[in-house]
Amino acid sequence: MSTAANPETKPAPPPVETVRIKVDGRDIDVPKMMPDWQGKLQPTTMLQACSLAGAEVPHYCYHPKLPIAGNCRMCLVEFGTPMMGPDRKPVLNPDGSSKIAKSVLPYEPGTPRGAIACATPISPGMEIYPGSTATRQMREAVLESLLINHPLDCPICDQAGECKLQEYSVEHGQATSRFVETKVHKPKQVDLGPRIMLDDERCILCTRCIRFTKDLVGDDALGIVNRGSYNTIASFPGRTFDNNYTLNTVDLCPVGALTSKDFRFQMRVWFMKETKSVCTSCATGCNIVIGSREDRVYRYEPRQNDVVNASWMCDAGRLNYKWIGRDDRLAAVRSSRTGARSWPAVLSEIAQTLRSAPRGSVAVIASARQTNEELYLVRKLATHLGAMTDSVPREGEGDRFLVNEDKNPNTNGARLTGIAFTEMGIQIPKIAQAIRSGQVQTLIVIGEDVTQHGIDSETLAKVSTLIVSDILPNETTRRAHFLLPGCAHAEKRGTFVNGKGRLQRFLKAVEPSGEARPEWEFLKELVEQVVGPTGYTTIEGLFNQMAKDVPAFAGLEWAGIADLGVNLAI
Amino acid sequence: MTFTVPSELEAELNELITHYPQKRSASLMFLHALQEHFGHISKEAVEWTATKLELQPINIWELVTFYPMFRQEPVGRHQIKVCRTLSCALGGSHTLHKHLCSRLGLDSKKHGIQTTQDGKFSVEFVECLASCGTAPVAMCNETFHEAVTQEKADAILSECR
Numbered sequence A: 001m002s003t004a005a006n007p008e009t010k011p012a013p014p015p016v017e018t019v020r021i022k023v024d025g026r027d028i029d030v031p032k033m034m035p036d037w038q039g040k041l042q043p044t045t046m047l048q049a050c051s052l053a054g055a056e057v058p059h060y061c062y063h064p065k066l067p068i069a070g071n072c073r074m075c076l077v078e079f080g081t082p083m084m085g086p087d088r089k090p091v092l093n094p095d096g097s098s099k100i101a102k103s104v105l106p107y108e109p110g111t112p113r114g115a116i117a118c119a120t121p122i123s124p125g126m127e128i129y130p131g132s133t134a135t136r137q138m139r140e141a142v143l144e145s146l147l148i149n150h151p152l153d154c155p156i157c158d159q160a161g162e163c164k165l166q167e168y169s170v171e172h173g174q175a176t177s178r179f180v181e182t183k184v185h186k187p188k189q190v191d192l193g194p195r196i197m198l199d200d201e202r203c204i205l206c207t208r209c210i211r212f213t214k215d216l217v218g219d220d221a222l223g224i225v226n227r228g229s230y231n232t233i234a235s236f237p238g239r240t241f242d243n244n245y246t247l248n249t250v251d252l253c254p255v256g257a258l259t260s261k262d263f264r265f266q267m268r269v270w271f272m273k274e275t276k277s278v279c280t281s282c283a284t285g286c287n288i289v290i291g292s293r294e295d296r297v298y299r300y301e302p303r304q305n306d307v308v309n310a311s312w313m314c315d316a317g318r319l320n321y322k323w324i325g326r327d328d329r330l331a332a333v334r335s336s337r338t339g340a341r342s343w344p345a346v347l348s349e350i351a352q353t354l355r356s357a358p359r360g361s362v363a364v365i366a367s368a369r370q371t372n373e374e375l376y377l378v379r380k381l382a383t384h385l386g387a388m389t390d391s392v393p394r395e396g397e398g399d400r401f402l403v404n405e406d407k408n409p410n411t412n413g414a415r416l417t418g419i420a421f422t423e424m425g426i427q428i429p430k431i432a433q434a435i436r437s438g439q440v441q442t443l444i445v446i447g448e449d450v451t452q453h454g455i456d457s458e459t460l461a462k463v464s465t466l467i468v469s470d471i472l473p474n475e476t477t478r479r480a481h482f483l484l485p486g487c488a489h490a491e492k493r494g495t496f497v498n499g500k501g502r503l504q505r506f507l508k509a510v511e512p513s514g515e516a517r518p519e520w521e522f523l524k525e526l527v528e529q530v531v532g533p534t535g536y537t538t539i540e541g542l543f544n545q546m547a548k549d550v551p552a553f554a555g556l557e558w559a560g561i562a563d564l565g566v567n568l569a570i
Numbered sequence B: 001m002t003f004t005v006p007s008e009l010e011a012e013l014n015e016l017i018t019h020y021p022q023k024r025s026a027s028l029m030f031l032h033a034l035q036e037h038f039g040h041i042s043k044e045a046v047e048w049t050a051t052k053l054e055l056q057p058i059n060i061w062e063l064v065t066f067y068p069m070f071r072q073e074p075v076g077r078h079q080i081k082v083c084r085t086l087s088c089a090l091g092g093s094h095t096l097h098k099h100l101c102s103r104l105g106l107d108s109k110k111h112g113i114q115t116t117q118d119g120k121f122s123v124e125f126v127e128c129l130a131s132c133g134t135a136p137v138a139m140c141n142e143t144f145h146e147a148v149t150q151e152k153a154d155a156i157l158s159e160c161r
């Protein structure tokens, strides 16, 4: 059979056309075209080529996910191109190599004339000198001019520690200032919007914030007003900068001009631990970094994942972390039957109850905010007990950028592990009915207040055994006979499957409060006591076993999910 | 107070839009026309212009704040512009400006345009008025004055009603 007839065989990708250039004297072949901010192929720029050669070119206004502006000049580099004779043929050196004509000022041929690497395409034979003396002098000059009116108030600036102006000044700048004139003063505390504070004196006018809100969010709200050294970032007087993505401008701002009202002055960034995680506020599953210190979460920041959230996240998701540290967190395990207050005692009491429950007399409602591993364990229990299962749908508003209407982070996981059906919540009325009819005597609730979702308190009062795990107190937890305090995602490890079927994993940033434990730990112990031995003790082992049992995860291993996740074939 | 543009002016501006390949290109012409009619460009005028040209107010506001010739606040009935570019500066424009200001009770050291409390006069520095050979030069409203001495300046003021 010819391979061409086999639809399984993909045609080999066309070879990538490359261009040979030199970066600081080293030959390198780089692709002729590379993706621009929208992912479209465009002629490769000097900045991209240098980056491939391992020579990072400092830059402010350039950002790989924003249209190119070329206004800060920080990326200036010295360069040269092959010299052409009058016959349009390259002029050669005695050794046969191309003679290079360095770019110089036309009226002052002794002075190199740099080009901005972010916006200048490469050409065959080009030589770029990011490490040369001339390039260094250009950087010094640019930094000197950027600092002319800068207040140099790093000690009281919230950006200190993650400020590109600080970093580049140390690496490429001069130690002392020659500027003795009076600096231009600009507004220092501009209330730009409900979540954003602006210090115009620190702004270097790179326009990243303007381009982001205009070209990515579609809210053309910011601009540069006034002229020359009085240039100032502003919104139209009387209008506030308020869309669901404004806080991304804080991440984008290379200096301390734009700060988050929520985070500013809360914690110096160098004290924080960074943990790779995933936002749980909707089914998009934006990749995030949790900034924490001493078991307290201080902020979420987006983590680049080009197939999920690029470099962005929404403001609502970003600020939805305060509940993790709430004072009224459920922190004590308890059985109201025997008064037992230790995990082993309460779990064995539950196991005993479940073992003696007649088949079909148990029902389970497990949240689609729980992890795949947890839902898989719940499924194991439910199958053994012949229990009906479901999750609670959580619909809200979505938009065209990132936000999904589905506010559950793991709807697909709940489906794939067999807890919920395609139409999530369809079983809940049946469960309620079965409770009222007396068929269901035992209800297991993981992470939901079912009194808000189809099982009213009156119905709930009918079950003889109510086993509940949750994080914060609610009507259901108050009525629980067995209460198992669980963990926020930031306090445990696990995986979710986002709305588009991407399996993503998250890691632990902080310790849970009190006696609370990751749900998968105590669910595993329950499964062992009720169903039988499991053969694993870690989340890795649990995941790998789940991948063997759940077809959608077939062939996967915990380690293989890596930081950016994998697409499932669903 | 609601902002209304007289219908003839609006018709004129609508026609103006058709001269340009893109609506936004008419921005400056809009601002000139509105300033001529209203004397200054209010925030409402900016919003009105933005809506007409399918832009956001900040896009127009950038222009208004960029060009000092656009007035963000009402100015005096008589506007005196003193040239301060090189020839005029050498020819005594700063003395002229100071003289005008002190005659009118204004602070010559303040940045930008100064207006008397009664709203009769405004004085400001401008760049080259293209008559460098007859420095210092000034304009009072639309009238051009060359080699303006202090006596000439006093005469200009007294002619204004």
Ligand code: SF4
Pocket (backbone or CB within 6 Å): A202, A203, A204, A205, A206, A207, A208, A209, A210, A233, A249, A252, A253, A254, A255, A257, A258
């Ligand atoms: S506020 Fe920040 S992002 Fe915006 S232009 Fe200024 S420096 Fe750039």
Ligand code: SF4
Pocket (backbone or CB within 6 Å): A279, A280, A281, A282, A283, A284, A285, A286, A309, A313, A314, A315, A316, A317, A318, A402, A403, A404
């Ligand atoms: S879009 Fe969804 S997943 Fe992304 S940050 Fe917002 S709420 Fe979180």
Ligand code: FES
Pocket (backbone or CB within 6 Å): A058, A059, A060, A061, A062, A069, A070, A071, A072, A073, A074, A075, A076, A116, A117, A118, A119
């Ligand atoms: S990065 Fe700003 S000009 Fe290139």
Ligand code: FES
Pocket (backbone or CB within 6 Å): B083, B084, B085, B086, B087, B088, B089, B127, B128, B129, B130, B131, B132, B135, B137
């Ligand atoms: S310098 Fe004053 S008119 Fe030219």
